[in-house]
Amino acid sequence: MEKRYYPHWNETVWFEKLPNGLPIYVVPRPGFTKKLCYFVTDYGAIHTAYTLNGESLRAPDGVAHFLEHKMFDLPNRDVTAEFAALGARTNAFTSYDLTAYYFSCTENFDKNLRLLLEFVSTPYFTPESVEKEQGIIGQEIGMSTDNPDSQSFELLVKAMYRNHPIQTPILGSRDSIAQITDKTLYDCHKAFYRPDNMLLCVVGDVDPAEVAKAATQILPAPDGAVITRQESWEEEMTPVTPTVTAHMEVAMPMFQLGFKCQAPEKGAEAIRKEAIGDLAAEALFGESSALYQRLYEEGIIDGSFGGGFETVDGMAMLLASGDSEDPEAVKDAILAQAAVLLQEGIPQQDFLRMKRSALGRRVRDLDSFDSLCFRICAYHFSGYDYFRFPEIYKTITAQDLLDFIREVVRPERACLCVIYPKDSEVTDK
Amino acid sequence: MIHTTEIFPGITLYHFPDSRFKQSCLSLQMVRLITKEEAAMNALLPAVLLRGCESAPDIRSITLKLDDLYGASIGAQVRRIGDYQLTGMYGSFIGDRYAMESEGLLTPVVEFMRSLLLEPLTENGGFRKDFVDGEKKNLIAAIQSQMNNKRAYASAQLLKDLCANDPFGLPRLGYEEDVAAIDPVTLYSHYRKILKESRIDLFYVGEQDPQVVADAIKTIFAGVDRDYVNLPAQTPFQGGKEGKRVETMEVAQGKLCMGFTTPINMKHPRYHAMRVFNTLFGGGMTCKLFQNIREKQSLCYDIGSGYYATKGLMTVSAGIDCDKDELVQELILGQLQDCCDGNITEEEMTSAKEALISSLQGVHDSPSAIEGYYLTGLLSGSPETPDDYIAGIRAVTKEDVMEAAKAVQLRCVYFLKGVQ
Numbered sequence: 001m002e003k004r005y006y007p008h009w010n011e012t013v014w015f016e017k018l019p020n021g022l023p024i025y026v027v028p029r030p031g032f033t034k035k036l037c038y039f040v041t042d043y044g045a046i047h048t049a050y051t052l053n054g055e056s057l058r059a060p061d062g063v064a065h066f067l068e069h070k071m072f073d074l075p076n077r078d079v080t081a082e083f084a085a086l087g088a089r090t091n092a093f094t095s096y097d098l099t100a101y102y103f104s105c106t107e108n109f110d111k112n113l114r115l116l117l118e119f120v121s122t123p124y125f126t127p128e129s130v131e132k133e134q135g136i137i138g139q140e141i142g143m144s145t146d147n148p149d150s151q152s153f154e155l156l157v158k159a160m161y162r163n164h165p166i167q168t169p170i171l172g173s174r175d176s177i178a179q180i181t182d183k184t185l186y187d188c189h190k191a192f193y194r195p196d197n198m199l200l201c202v203v204g205d206v207d208p209a210e211v212a213k214a215a216t217q218i219l220p221a222p223d224g225a226v227i228t229r230q231e232s233w234e235e236e237m238t239p240v241t242p243t244v245t246a247h248m249e250v251a252m253p254m255f256q257l258g259f260k261c262q263a264p265e266k267g268a269e270a271i272r273k274e275a276i277g278d279l280a281a282e283a284l285f286g287e288s289s290a291l292y293q294r295l296y297e298e299g300i301i302d303g304s305f306g307g308g309f310e311t312v313d314g315m316a317m318l319l320a321s322g323d324s325e326d327p328e329a330v331k332d333a334i335l336a337q338a339a340v341l342l343q344e345g346i347p348q349q350d351f352l353r354m355k356r357s358a359l360g361r362r363v364r365d366l367d368s369f370d371s372l373c374f375r376i377c378a379y380h381f382s383g384y385d386y387f388r389f390p391e392i393y394k395t396i397t398a399q400d401l402l403d404f405i406r407e408v409v410r411p412e413r414a415c416l417c418v419i420y421p422k423d424s425e426v427t428d429k
Numbered sequence: 430m431i432h433t434t435e436i437f438p439g440i441t442l443y444h445f446p447d448s449r450f451k452q453s454c455l456s457l458q459m460v461r462l463i464t465k466e467e468a469a470m471n472a473l474l475p476a477v478l479l480r481g482c483e484s485a486p487d488i489r490s491i492t493l494k495l496d497d498l499y500g501a502s503i504g505a506q507v508r509r510i511g512d513y514q515l516t517g518m519y520g521s522f523i524g525d526r527y528a529m530e531s532e533g534l535l536t537p538v539v540e541f542m543r544s545l546l547l548e549p550l551t552e553n554g555g556f557r558k559d560f561v562d563g564e565k566k567n568l569i570a571a572i573q574s575q576m577n578n579k580r581a582y583a584s585a586q587l588l589k590d591l592c593a594n595d596p597f598g599l600p601r602l603g604y605e606e607d608v609a610a611i612d613p614v615t616l617y618s619h620y621r622k623i624l625k626e627s628r629i630d631l632f633y634v635g636e637q638d639p640q641v642v643a644d645a646i647k648t649i650f651a652g653v654d655r656d657y658v659n660l661p662a663q664t665p666f667q668g669g670k671e672g673k674r675v676e677t678m679e680v681a682q683g684k685l686c687m688g689f690t691t692p693i694n695m696k697h698p699r700y701h702a703m704r705v706f707n708t709l710f711g712g713g714m715t716c717k718l719f720q721n722i723r724e725k726q727s728l729c730y731d732i733g734s735g736y737y738a739t740k741g742l743m744t745v746s747a748g749i750d751c752d753k754d755e756l757v758q759e760l761i762l763g764q765l766q767d768c769c770d771g772n773i774t775e776e777e778m779t780s781a782k783e784a785l786i787s788s789l790q791g792v793h794d795s796p797s798a799i800e801g802y803y804l805t806g807l808l809s810g811s812p813e814t815p816d817d818y819i820a821g822i823r824a825v826t827k828e829d830v831m832e833a834a835k836a837v838q839l840r841c842v843y844f845l846k847g848v849q
Contacts, residue, residue: 009451010526031449034794084715084780087787091714106790132727139730142681143748148577249679251573288496293489297559302567323570353496356529360499363527364452367795422679 001026001208006387009366013387014208020219021196025376026208029369033106035204036369037113039120040377042199043192044097045172046165046313050229052191059188060179061165062137062172065094067185069133070125071101079119088112096166096312098381102373109206110214117200117218123189125182134177141171148250148419152321156256156417159244163233164315191227195219201376203369232263232314239415247422254304255327255418257334259408261309261316266383270311272392277309277318277408280401282354283346284337284409285320291337300329318408327418338409342402351398359393430814431803432639439657440629442646443807444639445799451524453535453635454796455642456506457542457649458517459627460660460808463509463596469603470611470619471516473561473568475505477616479518480560483548484541494541498534499523503542509601510808511663511739515630516623518542521796524636535637535645543649546624555613556620565608572605579845580731583684584746586676587843591688593669597740626658632804634796663810666690666740673842675754682730683751684845686744687761689837694741695811699836701821702829706837707736709781709830710768711745717764717777718745728757739809743837751847758842768834773827785822789815 001016001024014026029035048059071092072079083090088105101120105112144150150169158167171177195215202211237260261277264270285291285307295301305322324330365371379386432444461471485491495501501522508515520542522534550557576582585600592598602608629650633642668690693703711718711734718732732747749757767773792802792815806812813821 029449032794033790080714081776081780084713084784085776087783089713089784089787104787104791106787135727136723136730139682139727139748139750143730145681146579249576249579251576252570254577288489288492290489293487296488297563299563299566302570323574353493357496357500360501360523360527363523364500364521367450367452369794 001212004387008390009363009387011366011387016212018195018212018216020216020221021194022215022219023199023380024212024215025199025201025380026206026211027203027372027376028206029204032205034104034369035106035109035202035206036102036104036373037116038100038102038199038201038373038377039116040098040100040199040201041192042097042197042381043099044095045168045170046096047192047229048165050191050227052187053226057187059184060172061168061176062170063180063184063188064099065170065172066133066137066177066180067188068092068094068099068101069137070129070185071120071123073124073129074119074122075124079115082115083112086112086115090116094170096170098377100374100377104369109204110210113202113211113214114218117215121193121219123186123193125185127182130180130182130185134180137171137177138174141174144169144171146249148248148254151246151248152254152256152417152419155244155246156258156415159241159417160239160258160260160317160415161235161315162240164235165233166312166315190225194222194225194227196222197227199377199380201373203373235260235263235315237262238412242414243416243418245418245420247420250419250421252323253325253327253418253420254321254323255330255416256319256321257327257331258415259318259410260413260415261318261408263314263316264311268384268392270382271379271384271389272395273316274309274311275392276396276400276404277316279354279358279396280404281308281318281320282358283350283401284341284405285334288354288357289337291333295330295333300324300326300333327416331414331416335409335411335414338405342406346398346401348398351401355393355396359390362389434639434643436643436646437650437655439627439655440631440650442631442633442643443803444642445632445634445803446636446639447634447796447799448636450635450796451527452521452796453524453637454519454521454633454800455538455542456517456519456632456800456804457546458506458508458515458630459623460630461514461516461623461627462512462661463514463599465599465604465607467619468514468599469568469607470616471514471623472507472602473564473608473611473616474516474620475507475518476564476567477556477560478545478549479503479505480564481550481557482544483550484544486550498537498541499528501534501538503545507601510805512596513663513808514601515808518545519797519800535635535642539645539649546649547653551617553614555615555617558613561611561613561616565611568602568608569605572600572602572608579680579682579684580746580748583686583843583845584744586674586845587686587688587744587746587841590670590674590841590843591742591744595667595669595740597666597737597742598669625654625656628657628660630804630807632800634799663739665694666742669840671841673844675844675846677846677848680845680847682748683754683847684746685749685754685757686746686843687758687839688841688843689743689745690840691741691743691833691836691838693833693836695738695809697741699829699833700738701818702825702833703736703738704785705778705781705822705825706768706830706833707734707743708785709773709777710734710764710834712781713784715777715780715784717767718747718761721764722747722757722760726760728753728760754844754846762839765834765837769831771827771831773830778827778830782822782825786819789819789822
């Protein structure tokens with residue numbers, strides 16, 4: 001394996017792309033007992049339209065998450081119990097653009113790794129098990145319906161996007177998952193759970209060569225199948241509607257405010273744009289900003305307020321969210337502050353302090369196994385090496401932030417979603 | 430492994446040397462007996478202190494100061510451990526070798542904590558009124574938004590019934606009406622009093638020498654007028670309500686919560702067996718409740734049990750369809766009976782033990798986990814190292830688990846029911 005050293009972080013990383021197409025990252029953690037392993041596919045809720053060997057397919061909404069649940073089935077075996085017997089904790093999650101399977105353990109690393117590779121690469125679905133899962137996921141959809149955070153995000157993106165599939169919930173709906181069959185799952189597995197569409201990442205005190213060996217032995221060789229999928233969608237930069245509201249069992253109104261951005265391309269530019277977006281959010285309404293202090297002292301926002309640059313394959317937005325008695329006032333204040341910043345500029349001293357703070361927080365973040373694994377995977381699928389992040393940072397100037405704010409923080413790009421308490425008088429505007 | 434230094438009477442530094450992390454942590458807490466009278470004030474205090482001090486008079490100055498310290502963080506922290514309520518701050522900052530310039534960060538972080546603690550902004554004999562009013566509003570909102578998380582809300586309602594006569598039933602953040610009644614002068618004099626009398630525990634994880642950290646901490650308290658009042662020990666469980674309570678709300682999914690008591694607490698000889706039983710019965714994805722009620726019968730999405738060891742309480746909670754509460758309750762009790770009868774497989778024993786052991790082995794893998802584990806142990810009067818704890822878990826037999834299961838008794842049930 002190739003050994004890479006990153007002096008900024010004092011980190012060593014082992015990397016290799018196996019002959020079967022699978023990229024592997026191993027980040028050694030000598031002195032730690034915990035080992036964390038992520039096995040991730042570059043496939044999430046938005047990837048429903050695809051072609052498999054020339055055949056056009058359209059899977060029902062919610063299929064990536066459904067498939068994630070069903071992967072844990074193997075004939076006459078209980079994968080979760082096998083991990084537990086080996087002392088590992090295992091779980092999985094599905095986001096808009098990736099699906100991750102992971103385990104953490106302190107002992108039996110090699111056995112656990114082999115079990116993870118085996119079960120994620122072994123499709124086994126029956127009509128009966130699919131039907132049973134429809135009941136379980138139906139319950140999960142019910143739980144999500146009661147969760148104001150997920151509901152408000154889903155309402156927001158529905159009000160913002162015309163074509164991008166982010167407007168569909170990750171879980172799908174009870175109707176859409178009812179259309180899923182065992183064949184749907186076999187097709188999606190064949191198309192997207194291929195070593196060359198996946199990534200294996202380990203953080204912990206393990207032998208990198210053993211990781212590569214296990215992945216070479218267990219995973220299949222390339223089968224020559226040709227897969228394409230839709231990765232970009234036509235989007236105007238204005239939302240479908242500028243405001244959307246709903247009523248739920250919440251104590252105080254909660255809001256999410258999005259500003260549509262152009263979808264970044266892959267590679268260093270995408271990472272740079274994300275960093276610029278996050279720093280611009282900090283300069284505009286972050287905790288160190290004059291605006292944050294004013295709104296906090298006026299009681300318009302509280303500690304729940306925050307935001308940053310959010311991106312999913314084919315879309316991006318600047319997002320601010322929190323609880324507030326007056327979400328409209330927050331939106332107006334952010335737009336007004338953008339004008340002030342554009343007129344007055346960002347003092348160099350403030351800009352350097354923001355960068356110093358952001359880099360310091362990244363250093364602390366490296367202590368978290370989970371956060372590190374997740375970032376390595378997300379950056380890899382964006383076409384960039386996570387540990388080279390400081391190099392991107394060096395090239396960003398205060399002017400980049402202002403250019404971003406000028407382009408994005410505009411009334412015509414904004415969309416505000418507010419969840420009001422059930423018994424409140426406020427009605428849709 | 431922990432160096433303990435009594436800095437002044439009742440003020441103790443627990444120092445856990447560790448050079449594996451890229452960050453260090455320093456926490457400081459005043460330890461109080463939780464009472465209805467002061468719970469809300471203790472919950473409010475750190476938030477008010479973090480609004481401003483003489484060297485950083487507003488939240489923006491505080492953030493800028495922390496940004497200068499390479500994105501260090503100092504957050505309010507309010508915890509509950511058995512009868513105790515802990516109020517204080519938790520700070521994290523990067524190791525010196527990752528700072529661009531080679532100045533050390535411990536000294537400026539400690540100095541900043543000192544300023545936040547001892548130089549708060551005051552007026553008319555109290556804290557600044559705008560700070561207190563603003564943070565009261567935030568704390569009340571935090572208490573109210575528990576309602577947003579239906580599972581947490583239902584669990585809190587159950588604990589309220591189960592612990593009607595025990596201080597453990599008091600919510601960690603106090604009651605809304607008690608927060609509303611706080612005024613800046615009363616809060617300030619309460620603060621002066623607890624700063625003077627409380628047991629104060631500090632916990633450091635990082636690579637600095639214990640003496641260096643102790644010397645830095647001394648500078649915080651050198652000028653503080655102290656008259657330490659001994660902290661009473663944790664008390665046994667006092668009992669509460671029985672029976673079932675049903676509350677209706679407009680939710681799609683019902684939340685069933687069941688409260689049990691057991692004589693087995695942290696100091697009981699069967700403590701480790703109780704831990705294994707709780708995990709085998711309701712912990713994680715391999716437990717009896719999850720496997721039988723969710724996986725085999727698809728009757729719920731989430732289900733699990735929790736064990737509060739300082740008091741000897743166990744709770745079960747499940748997200749279910751609103752007309753299934755009687756059925757699911759019977760099935761949960763059926764699983765409990767199975768444990769009492771010894772219907773426990775070798776795999777179930779192994780999975781439960783391995784899950785506990787694995788999480789104990791992970792204690793030393795993050796500064797906050799180290800701080801939380803050892804501080805909880807010290808304050809519950811059972812300061813077992815993870816290694817001793819693991820040895821205790823390994824020695825548990827199936828018969829021990831059966832005995833632990835038999836000791837558990839159902840006391841009360843709470844059901845949050847949806848109306849459509």
